Amino acid sequence: MSMTGAGRATPGGQEPARRHVIVGAGLAGHRAVLELRRLDPSASITLIGEEAGLPYDRPPLSKDLLLGRMAPDALSLPGTADYATLNILHSAGQRVVAIDRAARQVATARGEAIPYDRLLLATGSRPLVLPAEAGAPVHTLRGLDDAARLRAGMVPGRHVAVVGGGFIGLEVAAAARMLGCRVTVVEAAPRLLVRGMPEALSRWAAALHGREGVALRLGARVAAIRAAPEGGAVLDLGGEALRADLVVVGIGIRPNTELAEAAGLAVGDGILVDAACGTDDPAIFAAGEVTCHPIAGQGPRRRVESWKTASEQPLTAARAMCGEAACYEDLPWLWSDQFTHNIQSVGLPDSGVEFVERGDPGSDRWTLVSMDEEGRPVGAVAVNNGRDIGMLRKAIRAGQPVPRAVLADPAARLAVPARAAAG
Ligand SMILES: Cc1cc2nc3c(=O)[nH]c(=O)nc-3n(C[C@H](O)[C@H](O)[C@H](O)COP(=O)(O)OP(=O)(O)OC[C@H]3O[C@@H](n4cnc5c(N)ncnc54)[C@H](O)[C@@H]3O)c2cc1C
Structure with missing residues (x-):
């Protein structure tokens, strides 16, 4: 575990400083702690994250980092170097395993109990996986370590099979082609980008990847992934075998809602929050990719997988945690870079x-x-x-x-x- 910054401030003779605890040190958690400090100079702020090191930006993982155009250090989020000066306690490599709502404290995997007045859940998501035989070279892409492993395997001439034709899968496919790999994208749906995107974009993306030399297998479902005796993997596409040196599974993500669920908070497709990022416990808030939230004028609550939401929604959460009126009204906005x-x-x-x-x-x-x-x-x-x-x-x-x-x-x-x- 690494700690940066100092602990709770309790100036003598005054109201004790409010204790803000943030679980999840990704973009959302990081943006929340900076805003909390700006709004509440005397508060105690503790950011707990299970990943090692300081919070970093994920979008380059499937783009410039994979292509070797960016070094891992360049992914640090602006403001992380100021934690000590801002008196933000960052506890890295530390997993929160339970929330005790009655006692208002969280428990860590190391047996610590950390009390809070206001708790923010910014636990993000993790990739969905496909079962694979032991030894098969199968990757997912979420963190810096994943990207480093994947990049090491993307050797020119190798055959990379990407399972899933969503944004992450297509970005990885583009990077692999640009690195000189042979690439096949296997997608169960009859078109690419089937989740949330119109057909015109699917057609354009298929044409782009086709002319860049990516083989597309649409409407093909992976029944099993086996380790090939000579190395690499064999994908069983329902009777047909596709041999690959490397498999990247990009079939979607699931929100890390287990903590909230176990604590009895309302959870659907994400932690259910209102426009002020509040859960059904007035002391607990949630922000970022883990939330299912209202979208101004656009029907029922939704979970949004986008950098912009993870960057902006925590500012609303921080205001609400400080007792200010707050409402997150941004529309979903996302980008993708391919070739x-x-x-x-x-x-x-x-x-x-x-x-x-x-x-x-x-x-x-x-x-x-x-x-x-x-x-x-x-x-x-x-x-x-x-x-x-x-x-x-x-x-x-x-x-x-x-x-x-x-x-x-x-x-x-x-x-x-x-x-x-x-x-
Ligand atoms: C490879 C990749 C490329 C992307 N590209 C784009 C793009 O081009 N455009 C775009 O709009 N979006 C993109 N995104 C999406 C965007 O990066 C995410 O929406 C954003 O990072 C989500 O931030 P978050 O803080 O909500 O969650 P996360 O980044 O998932 O952070 C949550 C953190 O909480 C930690 N955590 C979880 N549970 C616990 C626990 N119990 N205790 C302690 N810590 C815990 C996790 O380890 C993690 O570090 C991309 C994502 C990836 C993975």
Whole structure:
């Protein structure tokens, strides 16, 4: 375990400093502790995380880090070097195993009991796995160690089988191709990016990966992964055997909700929170990828797998933990980089009833806007067209119908009411 920073401050003769405990030292936990310190200079703040070292950024793991364009040190999140100065106690390599809500304390795997006045759960997610025979070279990608192992195996000429055609799988496939590997993507659904993305993006991604030399096996389910006697692995695709030197499983993630569940908090697809990040215990909050939260004007609560949510939602949680009025209203927004291309999405791009194209989806620069029954934009996805996303974000937040002809004109700037433009 490594500790940085100092402990609880209790100035004599005054109210004892409030004790904030944060479980999970990823992006969300890190952003929360910095905001808590800004809001509450005298509070005791303890950040507990089971990973070794300081919190770091995950998106480069499947992009620049895998490609060797970025060193692991460069992934440190801004502000982590200030923990000692900010009097933030960081307990790394430490797993929290239970929450005692009555006593208001958490228990660690090492048998410590850490008391809290306000507790934030920022425990994130972990990759789903596929059963594999012992000895088969099967990888998932979530942390720095995973990325280092994977990179070591991506030797030019080797055959990499990527199971799962979602964003992480496709980013790994692109990196492997760029490193000179032979690559096959195996996806059980009939199209790529099936979760949450419109078909136009799936078609574009399939064309991109096809022309970059990635073999696509759509509608193919992996029944078993065996270790090959001569080394490598054999994927059983329901009767057909696919031989690979390396297998990367990118079939999705599951939120780390076990602590919350065991403590009797409401859990669905993530820890259920309100717009202020509160759980059904007034002393316990949750933020980041582990939460299932309301999305302003966009129907029932959802869990969002995106850097932006993990970066912004904890600021709301910190305000609420300090007793301030707080409401998280950001729309989901995410990006992905594959080969030399950038994809961005905002809102719920597959949730509308009608789609309007801005530009040609057969080209490498276009946007697709998803509209509801009233002609209001509810989501969008853009290929190499990030400027559209900023504009459409404001249009979605405005909640007003936008004429089709305006949306369909790639040169048109959208007029957005002043109130929404500020949001
Ligand atoms: C390879 C990769 C690439 C990505 N690329 C993009 C991208 O291009 N664009 C984008 O928008 N998003 C991307 N993301 C998603 C984004 O990085 C995540 O949404 C974000 O990191 C989630 O942050 P978090 O703090 O909520 O959770 P996490 O980062 O999962 O952090 C949670 C932390 O809590 C710890 N923890 C869990 N349980 C306990 C416990 N009981 N006790 C102590 N500690 C515990 C975990 O070990 C972990 O360190 C990517 C993610 C990955 C993995």
